[in-house]
Amino acid sequence: MLRAKIFVQLKAGVLDPQGKAVMNSLITMGYKDVVQTTISKYIQVDFDNSDVEEVKRMTKEMCDNLLANPNTESYRFEIEEI
Amino acid sequence: MLRAKIFVQLKAGVLDPQGKAVMNSLITMGYKDVVQTTISKYIQVDFDNSDVEEVKRMTKEMCDNLLANPNTESYRFEIEEI
Numbered sequence: 001m002l003r004a005k006i007f008v009q010l011k012a013g014v015l016d017p018q019g020k021a022v023m024n025s026l027i028t029m030g031y032k033d034v035v036q037t038t039i040s041k042y043i044q045v046d047f048d049n050s051d052v053e054e055v056k057r058m059t060k061e062m063c064d065n066l067l068a069n070p071n072t073e074s075y076r077f078e079i080e081e082i
Numbered sequence: 083m084l085r086a087k088i089f090v091q092l093k094a095g096v097l098d099p100q101g102k103a104v105m106n107s108l109i110t111m112g113y114k115d116v117v118q119t120t121i122s123k124y125i126q127v128d129f130d131n132s133d134v135e136e137v138k139r140m141t142k143e144m145c146d147n148l149l150a151n152p153n154t155e156s157y158r159f160e161i162e163e164i
Binding site: 040044 | 130147
């Protein structure tokens with residue numbers, strides 16, 4: 001079994017209202033040292049397949065075709081044995 | 083500067099309709115090897131503070147009081163130098 005650990009985040013320059021809202025809340029709560037917050041999606045996909053190269057290829061396709069919005073989001077992933 | 087890398091995920095047993103929807107889509111798209119998908123939040127908080135113990139303490143408070151829903155979500159985090 002292999003697991004793809006995928007991070008999908010907004011591209012630089014794309015407005016992140018959720019991250020901004022969290023940062024404003026944290027500062028209001030008194031955490032004055034906070035300088036930036038970002039919120040991303042972390043997606044785990046488990047495969048009943050032990051061919052790392054094939055799982056990498058499928059994960060890239062999944063990100064390009066379903067998991068990430070190519071207009072506004074970038075992604076990175078790693079594959080690990082589980 | 084320190085960065086808290088926080089993962090907020092649904093507790094085991096809590097229904098994950100978004101993860102289920104993604105899994106169904108992937109299987110419909112032909113990825114028959116997929117056995118499970120989960121979707122979590124990945125939150126980065128950057129601090130203008132280099133005291134690791136203090137940043138750990140603040141991050142735990144933030145998770146308990148704002149970032150995670152204690153009824154349905156669990157969290158884990160790591161602190162790194164940036």
